[in-house]
Amino acid sequence: MQIREPYFSKVFKPAVFVLALTPLAWMVWGVWQDALGANPIEYVTRSLGEWALRFLLFTLLISPLRRAAGWTQGMRLRRMLGLFAFFYGALHLLSYLWLDQFFDWAEIWKDILKRPFITVGMLAFLLMTPLALTSFKAAMRKLGRNWQRLHTLIYPLTSLAVLHFWWLAESKERLAMPLVYAVLLAVLLGERVLRWLQRKMPLLRLELPRVLRRS
Amino acid sequence: LPLAAQAKSAFSTDEGQTPYKDVTTYNNFYEFGTDKRDPAEYAGSLVTSPWNVTVDGECEKPGTFALEDIIKPHGSEERIYRLRCVEGWSMVIPWNGFQLSALLKRFQPTSKAKYVRFETLRDPKQMPGQKRNVLDWPYVEGLRMDEAMHPLAFMATGLYGKELPNQNGAPLRLVVPWKYGFKSIKSIVRISFVETQPGTSWGRSAPSEYGFYSNVNPEVDHPRWSQKRERRIGEFLKRPTLMFNGYADQVASLYSGMDLRKHF
Numbered sequence: 001m002q003i004r005e006p007y008f009s010k011v012f013k014p015a016v017f018v019l020a021l022t023p024l025a026w027m028v029w030g031v032w033q034d035a036l037g038a039n040p041i042e043y044v045t046r047s048l049g050e051w052a053l054r055f056l057l058f059t060l061l062i063s064p065l066r067r068a069a070g071w072t073q074g075m076r077l078r079r080m081l082g083l084f085a086f087f088y089g090a091l092h093l094l095s096y097l098w099l100d101q102f103f104d105w106a107e108i109w110k111d112i113l114k115r116p117f118i119t120v121g122m123l124a125f126l127l128m129t130p131l132a133l134t135s136f137k138a139a140m141r142k143l144g145r146n147w148q149r150l151h152t153l154i155y156p157l158t159s160l161a162v163l164h165f166w167w168l169a170e171s172k173e174r175l176a177m178p179l180v181y182a183v184l185l186a187v188l189l190g191e192r193v194l195r196w197l198q199r200k201m202p203l204l205r206l207e208l209p210r211v212l213r214r215s
Numbered sequence: 216l217p218l219a220a221q222a223k224s225a226f227s228t229d230e231g232q233t234p235y236k237d238v239t240t241y242n243n244f245y246e247f248g249t250d251k252r253d254p255a256e257y258a259g260s261l262v263t264s265p266w267n268v269t270v271d272g273e274c275e276k277p278g279t280f281a282l283e284d285i286i287k288p289h290g291s292e293e294r295i296y297r298l299r300c301v302e303g304w305s306m307v308i309p310w311n312g313f314q315l316s317a318l319l320k321r322f323q324p325t326s327k328a329k330y331v332r333f334e335t336l337r338d339p340k341q342m343p344g345q346k347r348n349v350l351d352w353p354y355v356e357g358l359r360m361d362e363a364m365h366p367l368a369f370m371a372t373g374l375y376g377k378e379l380p381n382q383n384g385a386p387l388r389l390v391v392p393w394k395y396g397f398k399s400i401k402s403i404v405r406i407s408f409v410e411t412q413p414g415t416s417w418g419r420s421a422p423s424e425y426g427f428y429s430n431v432n433p434e435v436d437h438p439r440w441s442q443k444r445e446r447r448i449g450e451f452l453k454r455p456t457l458m459f460n461g462y463a464d465q466v467a468s469l470y471s472g473m474d475l476r477k478h479f
Binding site: 037038039041042100102107110111114115116117167168173174176 | 451
């Protein structure tokens, strides 16, 4: 499955770009029109965070899609999706620093140290930053093999992002959405673990389908 | 109800009131779902008439009463109270109803009655959120006897001069303005006078986060967030949270000598 050129670069990719901006457009419109309920600030902060997480998962979906469906063009969208994850993550962080804490740095520091869900959220963003900064061709060339190694950080950082959401929701019993993301992440990571095992142990290639059927 | 004739209570605040639309569309009422918009959407299935309330336990006059008989002996007054949710937001709501102490006295609690336990209806057909075990249904809350008899503790049957909407706890709910909102139990079907401190739904669900007292206290953080400030619905800047939600002059004496960090 491939999209013919020039439609991929002239239509499909720009369309994905515009689509990726619609959540933000919706939030801006919603604030403007007072359509986000009684607590629009909370709504915006939460949605920004959720969209950051969604884009991380989209990014992680690209290479399994190539392997499973042979859709190689997806690789040309991956950087954009990753940068959108960073974009929404940065806005999410900004909304916390500004709208939640009003840049009260002493309180923010206490929050980071004292509250595990804030700690892991900050850590996830911290790990995402070098990935965004090295997402350009020049950086890729310069880092060589290390670029690949550096960018495996997406696995722990996405896990931290899911944990951040999970811990936020936990004791208020609102685990339905965090659970959805945890399952999606488990599938995406599981696919990699399976492939890694197959590479390490060629014999498993024959055994695996049966294992999969059992589960 | 001649609501227009209601006298302003000395306990009412003159702060700006949260719009009716926000008060009735931004609710935590897990019996109808865990999202704050769920109660307004799904609470229509709750049948509030006929409605019975059972009063039992350590009292001289227990029984099961029709709602009308619970309410009738009491006049209706307006109380404009601050409501502070444990999640860090707040509202100002004009409630209509009557003082809890007047209701409780009618059943003549005995000297063994140390606490009052309240229970919400349990009926998954009317309360679809109860099909999921997010909490130990039915919802249970409680007050110490002296808290329950405090003149600020209130039973609401209406807000903004209108009948209480289902999503706000129709037909009868508790309002304890110096405690976090989840203490103010909704859609009450049972009131029990008990000798020992009752287990509460949130307390059982997460004992380290939701204590029995749950007094609004900016000095004692929730394990996952600070309670120093709150966002008043409709305001951009957060405002400082006040001790006992601003009712310290009235209620602080109830807790003199108690370590409020321990009894959070």
